[in-house]
Amino acid sequence: MHLVILGATGPTGRALTDQALAAGHHVTAVARRAAALPARPGLTAVAADATREGALDAAVAGADAVLSALGVQPSRAPVSLYSAGIANAVTAMERHGVKRLLAVSSAVLDPAWRPSGEFFFNNVLDPYVNRVVARAAHEDMRRMEALLADSTLDWTVVRPSGLFDHSGVTAYRTAPESADGLYTARVDLAAAMLRETEENAHLRAAMGVVTVDTRPGLLKLLRDEVLRKR
Numbered sequence: 001m002h003l004v005i006l007g008a009t010g011p012t013g014r015a016l017t018d019q020a021l022a023a024g025h026h027v028t029a030v031a032r033r034a035a036a037l038p039a040r041p042g043l044t045a046v047a048a049d050a051t052r053e054g055a056l057d058a059a060v061a062g063a064d065a066v067l068s069a070l071g072v073q074p075s076r077a078p079v080s081l082y083s084a085g086i087a088n089a090v091t092a093m094e095r096h097g098v099k100r101l102l103a104v105s106s107a108v109l110d111p112a113w114r115p116s117g118e119f120f121f122n123n124v125l126d127p128y129v130n131r132v133v134a135r136a137a138h139e140d141m142r143r144m145e146a147l148l149a150d151s152t153l154d155w156t157v158v159r160p161s162g163l164f165d166h167s168g169v170t171a172y173r174t175a176p177e178s179a180d181g182l183y184t185a186r187v188d189l190a191a192a193m194l195r196e197t198e199e200n201a202h203l204r205a206a207m208g209v210v211t212v213d214t215r216p217g218l219l220k221l222l223r224d225e226v227l228r229k230r
């Protein structure tokens with residue numbers, strides 16, 4: 001397949017790109033810093049600001065599917081990347097007759113998501129980190145999800161739990177709306193998205209994906225994610 005990956009320079013985007021190329025797909029990798037991506041057979045890098053009107057037009061033409069791993073660092077500042085980026089993608093896809101779009105959102109978007117057995121997270125961390133610090137991002141993800149629901153595309157919203165870096169794909173779990181678990185390895189998120197691109201099991205719907213075989217230390221995770229260089 002010819003896949004367009006938005007946010008290809010981020011850690012999830014890189015995992016998506018690596019796995020897609022390894023599976024024999026052709027990848028058009030889009031990000032503002034696309035020049036930072038090493039050249040590889042099957043990879044076309046396109047530098048573009050996804051929020052600029054028309055910026056995704058050329059990249060999307062002729063694609064079989066678009067996979068978005070666009071993201072912003074959590075902060076209380078207003079966020080429009082998710083909705084503006086996906087609005088541009090939807091317009092470009094409708095113009096070029098490309099139907100399939102998968103977009104990373106978050107398990108927090110499912111109001112029923114409360115991972116089992118995670119008392120400290122559910123009662124202390126989540127109400128502060130996800131519902132206060134990252135609130136602007138989640139509000140814009142909600143606008144993105146609404147835009148997709150209003151589109152004519154075959155979309156899937158993919159909602160991971162807390163992301164962490166891990167060396168290899170595990171026996172991850174998926175579920176409609178969100179999955180019961182606190183963490184998602186980025187390699188598992190990427191693998192679940194590529195599998196969904198082929199299987200179309202959650203068309204015009206949201207799916208969750210969680211990692212259950214391993215989990216990061218909570219303090220290390222917070223440190224890695226907060227101090228991570230972009």
Ligand SMILES: NC(=O)c1ccc[n+]([C@@H]2O[C@H](COP(=O)([O-])OP(=O)(O)OC[C@H]3O[C@@H](n4cnc5c(N)ncnc54)[C@H](OP(=O)(O)O)[C@@H]3O)[C@@H](O)[C@H]2O)c1
Pocket residue numbers: 006007008009010011012013030031032033034048049050051069070071072073081104105106107137160161162163164186225230
């Ligand atoms: N961290 C968590 O625990 C968590 C939990 C649930 C969901 N998520 C979501 O998961 C997704 C992936 O997160 P991640 O941490 O792996 O990646 P990330 O660091 O958020 O990567 C963001 C990507 O978006 C690109 N980007 C940002 N603004 C752009 C713009 N205007 N135009 C084009 N590209 C732009 C960046 O590339 P350039 O800077 O090169 O443009 C980068 O490739 C995000 O949507 C995030 O919100 C995260």
